[in-house]
Amino acid sequence: MAKRLTQQDIARMAGVSQATVSLVLNNRTDSGVRIAEETRARVLEVIRRTGYVANPIARRLHDQRNRILGVFTYEAVFPSTRADFYQPFLEGIEEQAEEAGCDLLLFTSAKATSGKRRIFSDDSRIRLADGCVLLGRSIDRDDLAQLVTEAIPFVSVGRRDDAGGPVPHIGADYSAAVRDLVDRAVALGHREFAYVGAGTGAESSADRLRGFKQAVAAHGVKGTHVQFAGLGQLLGAGVTCVLSEEVSDGAALVLAARERGLSVPGDLSVLTLGAATRPAPDDVRLTGFRIPRREMGRRAVQALTEVLEHGTTPQELLACEFVEGTTLGHSTAQR
Amino acid sequence: MAKRLTQQDIARMAGVSQATVSLVLNNRTDSGVRIAEETRARVLEVIRRTGYVANPIARRLHDQRNRILGVFTYEAVFPSTRADFYQPFLEGIEEQAEEAGCDLLLFTSAKATSGKRRIFSDDSRIRLADGCVLLGRSIDRDDLAQLVTEAIPFVSVGRRDDAGGPVPHIGADYSAAVRDLVDRAVALGHREFAYVGAGTGAESSADRLRGFKQAVAAHGVKGTHVQFAGLGQLLGAGVTCVLSEEVSDGAALVLAARERGLSVPGDLSVLTLGAATRPAPDDVRLTGFRIPRREMGRRAVQALTEVLEHGTTPQELLACEFVEGTTLGHSTAQR
DNA sequence: TCAAGATGCTAATTCGAATTATTACAGGGT
DNA sequence: ACCCTGTAATAATTCGAATTAGCATCTTGA
Numbered sequence: 001m002a003k004r005l006t007q008q009d010i011a012r013m014a015g016v017s018q019a020t021v022s023l024v025l026n027n028r029t030d031s032g033v034r035i036a037e038e039t040r041a042r043v044l045e046v047i048r049r050t051g052y053v054a055n056p057i058a059r060r061l062h063d064q065r066n067r068i069l070g071v072f073t074y075e076a077v078f079p080s081t082r083a084d085f086y087q088p089f090l091e092g093i094e095e096q097a098e099e100a101g102c103d104l105l106l107f108t109s110a111k112a113t114s115g116k117r118r119i120f121s122d123d124s125r126i127r128l129a130d131g132c133v134l135l136g137r138s139i140d141r142d143d144l145a146q147l148v149t150e151a152i153p154f155v156s157v158g159r160r161d162d163a164g165g166p167v168p169h170i171g172a173d174y175s176a177a178v179r180d181l182v183d184r185a186v187a188l189g190h191r192e193f194a195y196v197g198a199g200t201g202a203e204s205s206a207d208r209l210r211g212f213k214q215a216v217a218a219h220g221v222k223g224t225h226v227q228f229a230g231l232g233q234l235l236g237a238g239v240t241c242v243l244s245e246e247v248s249d250g251a252a253l254v255l256a257a258r259e260r261g262l263s264v265p266g267d268l269s270v271l272t273l274g275a276a277t278r279p280a281p282d283d284v285r286l287t288g289f290r291i292p293r294r295e296m297g298r299r300a301v302q303a304l305t306e307v308l309e310h311g312t313t314p315q316e317l318l319a320c321e322f323v324e325g326t327t328l329g330h331s332t333a334q335r
Numbered sequence: 336m337a338k339r340l341t342q343q344d345i346a347r348m349a350g351v352s353q354a355t356v357s358l359v360l361n362n363r364t365d366s367g368v369r370i371a372e373e374t375r376a377r378v379l380e381v382i383r384r385t386g387y388v389a390n391p392i393a394r395r396l397h398d399q400r401n402r403i404l405g406v407f408t409y410e411a412v413f414p415s416t417r418a419d420f421y422q423p424f425l426e427g428i429e430e431q432a433e434e435a436g437c438d439l440l441l442f443t444s445a446k447a448t449s450g451k452r453r454i455f456s457d458d459s460r461i462r463l464a465d466g467c468v469l470l471g472r473s474i475d476r477d478d479l480a481q482l483v484t485e486a487i488p489f490v491s492v493g494r495r496d497d498a499g500g501p502v503p504h505i506g507a508d509y510s511a512a513v514r515d516l517v518d519r520a521v522a523l524g525h526r527e528f529a530y531v532g533a534g535t536g537a538e539s540s541a542d543r544l545r546g547f548k549q550a551v552a553a554h555g556v557k558g559t560h561v562q563f564a565g566l567g568q569l570l571g572a573g574v575t576c577v578l579s580e581e582v583s584d585g586a587a588l589v590l591a592a593r594e595r596g597l598s599v600p601g602d603l604s605v606l607t608l609g610a611a612t613r614p615a616p617d618d619v620r621l622t623g624f625r626i627p628r629r630e631m632g633r634r635a636v637q638a639l640t641e642v643l644e645h646g647t648t649p650q651e652l653l654a655c656e657f658v659e660g661t662t663l664g665h666s667t668a669q670r
Numbered sequence: 671t672c673a674a675g676a677t678g679c680t681a682a683t684t685c686g687a688a689t690t691a692t693t694a695c696a697g698g699g700t
Numbered sequence: 701a702c703c704c705t706g707t708a709a710t711a712a713t714t715c716g717a718a719t720t721a722g723c724a725t726c727t728t729g730a
Contacts, residue, residue, distance in 0.1 A: 004485065006716060017680045022718055032720085034678055056460050058716030060392045061685050064339075067444060067460070076433065078426040083418065091413040097443045098411065103460060104441040108433045109402060120386065125438060127339070127388040128403070150386050341686060352710045357688055367690090369708055393686030396715050 005052045014039075014046045021047075025054060069097055069304060070105045070129030074117050074136050077106065085276060089135055089157055092297025100305060105129050119143040126152060131304045133157060133297075137277065138202035155304045157296050159203050159317060168313045170300040174204055174273065177289045177320035178211030179218075181243060181271050184322075186219045189331035190241040190269065193223040194234050196253075197245025197273070208245060208273050231256045234268075240331045241269040247288075248280035254327060255284065265329030274320065287325035292318045340387045349374075349381045356382075360389065395463070402437045404428075404639060405464030409452050409471050412441070420611060424470055424492055427632025435640060440464050454478040461487060466639045468492060468632075472612065473537040490639045492631050494538050494652060503648045505635040509539055509608065512624045512655035513546030514553075516578060516606050519657075521554045524666035525576040525604065528558040529569050531588075532580025532608070543580055543608050566591045569603075575666045576604040582623075583615035589662060590619065600664030609655065622660035627653045 007021045014021065016039060023033055024043040046052075060066055071077075071093060077086045097104050109125055110117040119126055120143060126132060131153035139156065144163035147154050159171030182193065193216055199209030209225060216223030224237065231253060234242055244250035250272035254264045264270055265287075272288035295318055303314040342356045349356065351374060358370055359378040370378075381387075391401045406428060412421040432439050444460055445452040454461055454469075455478060461467055466488035474491065479498035482489050494506030517528065528551055534544030544560060551558030559572065566588060569577055579585030585607035589599045599605055600622075607623035630653055638649040 007718095008716080018717080019680060019682095019719080020678090022716095023679090026718075028719090034676090036678060039678080053455070053459065055716055056462055057392055057396050058685090059718080060463070061390075061396050061687095061716080062718050064685070066392055066463075068440065068463070076426070076429050078422055078429045080422060080426070083422060087413055087415060087418060091411070091415070094411050094413045094441070094443050098446060101444045101446070103444045103463070105403070106429070106439040106441065108429055109436045109438045111433060111436070125388055125402075127386065128391050128401075128438065146386070152386075339686095342688095343686080353687080354689080354710060354712095355708090357686095358709090361688075363689090369706090371708060374708080389688095390686055393715090394688080396686075396717095397688050398715090 004055065005050055007052075007054070010043065010046050010050065010052050013050070014043045016043060066128075066130050067102045068105050068129045069093075069100075069102045069301065070107060070126060070132035072107050072110070072117075072119055072126070072132055072134050074139075076108070077135075081279075084279060085137075086135065088293030089297040089300075092294035092299075093133055093157075093301050094297075095294075096298040096301035100301065102130075102301075120146050131155070131308050133300050133304060137204060153304065153307045155300045155307060155314065157300045159207060159315075161203055166313050166315065168303060168307060169315055170296050170303055171207075171315075171317045172204070172291050172296060173317035173319055174207040175211035175214070176317075177322075178208050178243065178273060179215040180322060181273075181287075181289065182212065182215035182219065182223075185241045185269060185271070185328060185331075186215075186221060188269075188329065191221045191331065192237070192239045192241070193221060194229065194237070194239040194242045195223065195225045195245075196227075196229045196234075196242055196249060197275070198227060199225055199245070204275065205245060208275075212243060229253075231260065239268075241271065241328075243271045243273055245273045245275045246278065246280075247272045247274065247276045247286065248278045250286050250288070250327075251280050251284040254286070255281075265327050267332065269329055269331070270327045272325075285325040285327070286323075287328035288323050289320040290323050291320055339390070340385055342387075342389070345378065345381050345385065345387050348385070349378045351378060392463075395465075401463070401465050402435075403440050403464045404432055404435075404437045404636065405440045405442055405461060405467035407442045407445070407452075407454055407461070407467055407469050409474075411443070412470075416614075419614060421470065423628030424632040424635075427629035427634075428468055428636050429632075430629075431633040431636035435636065437465075437636075442467075455481050466490070466643050468635050468639060472539060488639065488642045490635045490642060490649065492635045494542060494650075496538055501648050501650065503638060503642055504650055505631050505638050506542075506650075506652045507539070507626050507631060507655055508652035509542040509655070510546035510549070511652075512657075513543050513578065513608060514550040515657060516608075516623065517547065517550035517554065517558075520576045520604060520606070520663060520666075521550075521556060523604075523664065526556045526666065527573045527575050528556060529564065529572070529574040529577050530558065530560045530580075531562075531564045531569075531577055531584060532610070533562060534560055534580070539610065540580060543610075547578060564588075566595065574603075576606065576663075578606045578608060580608045580610045581613065581615075582607045582609065582611045582621065583613045585621050585623070585662075586615050586619040589621070590616075600662050602667065604664055604666070605662045607660075620660040620662070621658075622663035623658050624655040625658050626655055 007018045011018045011021045021043055023035055024040050134156040141163055148163055148165040156167055156169040160167040160169050195212045198205045200206055250270050254270050257264050257268050272286040274289055274291045306312050306314055342353045346353045346356045356378055358368055359375050395401050469489055469491040476498055479502055483498055483500040491502055491504040495502040495504050530547045533540045535541055585605050589605050592599050592603050607621040609624055609626045641647050641649055
């Protein structure tokens with residue numbers, strides 16, 4: 001196995017110094033650098049003959065930039081059970097990284113005792129990358145705080161509360177999206193709402209519930225929040241419009257209603273708030289909104305670039321697009 | 336932007352020399368190297384506090400080991416149109432990398448003029464990783480040859496012909512899998528076969544066709560090869576069993592036959608050879624074989640480890656598993 | 671003829687970590 | 701006082717390329 005050629009080798013063959021080879025290679029013609037045409041040709045000829053290519057490692061060492069962007073997730077991203085959730089984000093991330101000429105480093109080595117990955121373990125490799133994109137429904141508070149205090153350049157995909165300082169993020173404006181849904185439902189005559197879902201824990205859940213509460217307050221209508229809900233309780237409470245955090249829960253409600261001989265949206269409207277931690281049946285076309293996952297991925301990488309270049313703390317919420325399904329209709333409840 | 340910490344910085348903080356930090360970091364306790372427990376603890380404490388991680392670039396410049404494995408594909412892997420193909424491979428790769436404690440570097444930066452990625456461009460970053468897994472139906476011959484001549488540690492997922500030397504690979508034994516299918520069909524009375532598909536170009540295609548030709552020759556039965564085939568031509572030629580390289584083509588043949596009022600496998604048997612470059616309808620349960628994609632990914636990473644440790648050139652073909660569908664039956668052709 | 675200026679190239683340094691050779695210092699034995 | 705042996709840490713060098721300062725050499729112009 002022939003050892004890889006170095007600039008020193010080329011220099012010897014061309015009878016010049018290593019510095020000259022470097023200058024010729026980088027075509028440096030600017031201030032104070034001059035190489036005789038004859039010499040330049042001679043060096044280029046040797047390079048051509050040998051097929052020499054500069055060692056990118058050495059080059060990067062000098063440039064102080066690895067052009068590597070890290071992607072951290074608490075779990076493997078490729079298994080098909082996770083793919084539905086991660087893929088759109090990663091698609092955007094990959095796209096933008098490609099545009100920026102950066103490679104993506106997946107922190108597959110991050111393994112903790114419990115099986116779940118941790119950003120900071122005994123031998124954290126997070127700093128391998130120039131910066132890092134964080135992906136996941138919720139992110140460990142301590143990890144976040146440490147990222148902030150250690151001033152590691154990173155951007156979270158998804159809004160995050162402060163953790164010992166503002167957390168750079170590109171999120172989805174769930175709050176506005178939910179308000180919009182309530183607005184539409186109110187316009188269709190609905191006055192009795194229910195929010196089904198955690199509404200707490202992850203920021204994304206809290207944001208949705210907050211939007212819900214703001215909207216019902218603004219319209220002066222009735223809105224209740226339940227973590228889990230059977231169809232019976234909801235109907236018994238006089239609810240005419242249900243907002244379900246989880247897509248699959250919403251779909252289940254629709255199916256349950258139909259089994260009871262009820263019409264959706266004739267007797268009950270069901271809206272979904274886009275959370276898809278579980279696979280959902282695709283035969284129910286729920287009305288709700290689309291989370292701009294791919295765009296979030298793209299913007300996160302762009303934001304990370306800004307962090308790296310200017311040390312800023314970008315925070316942005318992207319709008320969710322209304323999705324016209326078949327599960328929102330006029331309220332039929334008597335006033 | 337906060338500059339990245341160096342060993343020098345750690346050394347200053349701990350009141351020792353850079354060399355000491357390096358020794359502590361690498362836990363060097365072998366011949367002639369001694370660090371007092373007290374000093375070691377002090378250094379480790381600073382490292383822990385700062386979250387310092389060695390610059391992979393510098394590290395790699397000196398020796399060669401990052402615990403970073405590269406993954407090269409000629410196209411983006413996350414878009415949903417590609418995901419079906421890449422995902423199972425990547426799942427295996429990720430799994431094994433996690434086990435090996437390595438991070439994965441996706442070469443998203445590799446961009447060429449034509450839009451299609453190239454392994455070796457002006458500024459190839461392939462050497463950033465310890466080694467590299469190559470993924471794709473077909474891989475550029477020149478790229479392969481250069482990998483071999485430059486002695487870059489890599490393993491191809493999928494068998495590859497020699498390219499200026501043997502190419503390390505973990506492939507699927509398409510040849511044997513196709514022979515097995517023909518064997519089964521012959522046992523059911525089939526004597527007139529047709530192979531539909533490229534049968535050339537990518538090694539995976541050539542292997543399938545080769546297996547087909549070997550099998551029909553061994554059984555002394557009739558076998559023709561057509562790139563594309565209409566159902567009419569096949570039936571007109573007396574074919575009773577069709578082997579379709581592409582899953583979607585096979586499915587299309589089945590649907591076409593049924594539209595003509597023919598029974599599959601009553602009047603015609605259709606086998607698929609597992610190539611899935613296009614999405615296929617999932618309502619046709621084709622008989623054929625399963626390509627062990629995930630296992631190939633796993634083995635490829637294992638093989639890469641061997642390459643890195645022993646400089647070997649592993650070549651292995653994994654068996655494909657027979658898939659009992661509903662499209663292979665007894666031949667009804669008169670003898 | 672000599673200083674000023676242009677030209678062409680190279681020596682030396684830098685990047686960050688790993689490694690080898692070497693130094694500094696303690697205590698023990700004679 | 702002297703040498704010897706451990707012990708603990710550091711100085712110096714290496715990897716390959718990029719860059720800056722600077723050294724020769726050759727023209728000019730007065």
